[in-house]
Amino acid sequence: MRRFLILFCAMALLLSLSCKKTEEENPYATPETTIKEYALAMKEGDFDRAIKCYSQDALVDINPAGGKLTTEELKSLFISSLKASQEPFKKGDVTVVDVxxxxxxxxxxxxxxxxxxxxxxxxxxxxxxxx
Incomplete structure (x- = not known):
């Protein structure tokens, strides 16, 4: 019985550590962590990191030239848009209200x-x- 209890505790500890590690390694693991990653990237002005928070569909959908812009032109346009909306992220922390x-x-x-x-x-x- 004692061995079972020790084994159970060890497995619970390993499982809890592995879950925490996965979330730390993957900033996109949950909607909340993705928003926090995006907010931090915007606050720091790391627009390449902020772009990684967007889905591929979102990036394709914003191509105003009917999909004719190059990847670099599209990225430049997107970064300009992010810079224009950066100010609120510099002023305060983000709190996830609802998911x-x-x-x-x-x-x-x-x-x-x-x-x-x-x-x-x-x-x-x-x-x-x-x-």
């Missing part, structure tokens, strides 16, 4: 393309799209 898990689901009905925005609630995923 909602959201997913976009594309599907076909009778050959017609549809898209719903889904939101995760305590009971599970629910449709958030307005009718």
């Amino acid at each position: 909602k898990m959201i997913a976009k689901v594309k599907f076909k009905v009778a050959g017609e393309d549809r898209e719903f925005t889904m939101i995760k609630e305590p009971e599970g995923w629910k449709i958030a799209t307005n009718l």
Whole structure:
């Protein structure tokens, strides 16, 4: 029984340390840590690091020339936008107030393309799209 207790405690300790280490190594592990990483990067003026907090879809969607800008031109445009919105991050700390898990689901009905925005609630995923 004593061996079981020691083994259990050792496993619990290892598990808790491994979870903490993963979050420290991956600043994008949770929505909260991603926002904190972004806020810190903006505060420090590290715009390359701030860009890494954006999804690939977000970076592609902002290409104003219909996707014709080069990667460097797009990055320069994005950094200009980040610099313009940096001031509030220099003034104070960021506090995460609320987190909602959201997913976009594309599907076909009778050959017609549809898209719903889904939101995760305590009971599970629910449709958030307005009718």
